[in-house]
Each structure stands twice: as C-alpha cells, then as structure tokens.
Amino acid sequence: MDILECVKILKENKKLSNNAEIEKFEDAIENILTTNKFEYLYCGFEDATEDEEVMYGLVHAIESYYGIIQKEQYFSVFINETQKIVSEAKEWVKLMNIRILNDDESLEQYIATAQKCNNTVKNFLQDIMKEVLLEDTELFSKPVSKFINGIK
Incomplete structure (x- = not known):
C-alpha cells in the first residue's frame, strides 16, 4: 500500500x-x-x-x-506537523508537548530547534505552552517558562 x-x-x-x-x-x-x-x-x-x-x-x-533520527529533524517535523493538525487535534498536540516538557533532554532539544523558527511559529508554540500551563500551573510552570524564555 x-x-x-x-x-x-x-x-x-x-x-x-x-x-x-x-x-x-x-x-x-x-x-x-x-x-x-x-x-x-x-x-x-x-x-x-x-x-x-x-x-x-x-x-x-x-x-x-525520537531515538532513530536526528533530534533536530524529529522536532522540526513535530513543529511543522502539529501546526497543521491543531484545529482538529489541539488536545493531542498539548499532550505531546506535555510529554516533551516531562523529559529534560527532549525539552532542551525542542528549545534548540524552536529557537530557529520564525516569530509566527514561535508564537504558535508559546500559545500551546500557555494552554498547557493552564492545565496544571504548579506542575508545568518551570518547564513552560524554560521553553518560552528559551525560544525568545
């Protein structure tokens, strides 16, 4: 097929x-x-x-x-594709971002990849992270802040 x-x-x-x-x-x-x-x-x-x-x-x-291809390629695809699906799958996009936030190595690479994006993409990513933060401020405040500050 x-x-x-x-x-x-x-x-x-x-x-x-x-x-x-x-x-x-x-x-x-x-x-x-x-x-x-x-x-x-x-x-x-x-x-x-x-x-x-x-x-x-x-x-x-x-x-x-994640363990098979280059980390930058993985996150570039992740960023590009999640923008395309957010209208019908926002909860899944947030869930996948939460999973990244919970892994320090992944978060570091995600930040490194997102830093290279244009402002429109960065704004999209920041908006998703802000929504994640609303789900559990105590749990996600530190990694979300790290991400948002890291991609400026």
Missing part, C-alpha cells in the same frame, strides 16, 4: 468509532512506519476520537522515531 493511501485511511478512520475503523487505522500506522516517513502519521490525530487508547498508539508510533 502506498503512503498516500495510508494517509487517506488514517484520515477517514480517525474517529475510531468501530472495530473496522480501528483495524484500518492501526494497519495504516504500521504501513507508514515501514516507510520511515513518520511525518505522515500526524494526520491521524483527532480530538473527537472514540478510542483514546488506539490514539495513544499513534503518539507512541511518532515517539518511536
């Missing part, structure tokens, strides 16, 4: 409302993983999904590339 067909399947089945959709969705993830073009996985995110457990599998599939 070619990658564009896999992308189509992810988009058509990301609500995950029945077993057939779940199976197609998971198969598409597996097929995309064999191409090493993980940027195509991001289109599968959907806040209105009916099966969060399967959606977490998509998070883990993307995170599996």
